[in-house]
Amino acid sequence: MAAPAKATGSFMNSLKRFAFRMSAFNQVGLYHDDCLYENDDVKEALRRLPQSLKDDRNYRMHRALHLSMTKTILPKEEWISYEEDREKGRYLQPFLTEVVKERMEKEQWNKK
């Protein structure tokens, strides 16, 4: 069973890489969590984000907006690699998971 599982894993992996490339957000220097739709959960998670991470996020967004305005992209060596996005791009997740967990907890309580 191990071999097929691994094969599926590597297939999923290359599919993820493909999707990452095709999205082209990396070409304007945005991380995965920079592109989240700002629903209430994300807004609350952003409020909890430490200031330094918030500053970095704002910088990336400003840069991306500027690039979009001038209809250019970053030089290729500054593109965000898939690995870097995996490593640093999920900076909001710990906060977001906690927010979602708290919301689910509230919903569970209110169901009773």
Next chain:
Amino acid sequence: MASNALKPSLLRSVAKRGYAAQASTQQSSFSLPSHEPKVTALPSGAVVASLETNAPVSRLAILFKAGSRYEQAKNLGASHTLRACVGLGTKNKSAFNITRTVQQAGGALSCESGREHIHYGMDIIRDSVDTGLDILGEVSLHPGLKTWELGDNLRRIKDELATVDPSTLAIDLLHKASYRNSGLGNSLFVPNHHLGKLAPELLGDFHASTHTASRMAIVGLGVDHGTLVSFANGLGLSSASGASTAATVSGGEIRHETGAPVTVVAVAGPGASIGTNDAAALAVAQHILGVGPGTKRGSAASNILAGSVAASGGLGSASALNVNYSDGGLFGYFVIADSASVGKVVSSVHSAVKGLKVSDADVARAKNQVKAAILMATESSAAAIEDMGLQALLTGAYRTPTAAAAAVDSVTAGTVNAALSKALGGKLSMSAVGSMASVPYLDQM
């Protein structure tokens, strides 16, 4: 059936009414079992004390030696912040969860802190004691200290700071003047320069160094002693001794000008520490001087301080001040007066206190007042558990109010005079809040 009829059940009175038409059965004499307080000192250094009250509500409390006296310059205000953060999320529970669980179980969570202690309290329906202990342990031992929750909670702390009344401030400054830089001089409140600036790591360090087994007391009213002991054993706390400070009275004065039409002045010398003979003697002296009117809307004309305020021709009131800590205390007086005449009032009260020589008749009267005050103060179980907690924490034992009242009996006029001259002959300190124009300095009195 007989045993059922004796059960203290909520429905019992209803049943009685329903069967009122029937001939009542003869009630033989019946007395509630009386319980003695139980105190267990655990090997870890923690003290567990409890008293069965047969009440339907259990009062539980965990106390730590984590009051403001254990703060240092870098974390001044940590104990106030920790107190204000009770009820926020912990490491394992969210704030919402805590609130709902406590509500569901029929409880009330509270936290108080003093210069020496932090008291986490839980009043809860007897059936839910386990839930209560669970929450209490979580709240006191694993505070979440999340940056955003601390930030949101700042409003509450600011609100508390804004409602500190001048007399509280005067007592705070009196401690600052007396104890200077030693721990007991620290304010109960977070200083302005630390407001919102105490980082979670700093608070966490303060918490870790003060919330240890050897600095802990767990007390309960109306709860099984064994339950508390096994709860205390299950906490798995380190028994590190943590920070400690000496209580040295150095003396000094602090004047805080606010321009208010009412001025508060507090003056005190070194008092007695908890549980000593001097503490009983000074408690008697306090009641001889006067602690406010004993008759409702009365003029308090019978006590010495009220008499000296009246004689000064000024407008105000005065009461004696007696605070005891584990290794020291303050004894003196406290004046609230119209800012125009505060000078006259303070001078008059000061000479009355300094010149006090008590007689046997004074002592006999005041002893009864002290006993009544001790017994009355512990009538409500909220005050009783606080008293029990502080005793267990600071002395490692528990003396019942009756025993404490009995200890007053040994006080004589001689011991009171000796204690008074020790307290007022020592280094005096003074604090004043209000309009300083006519407030005398310590060396002018």
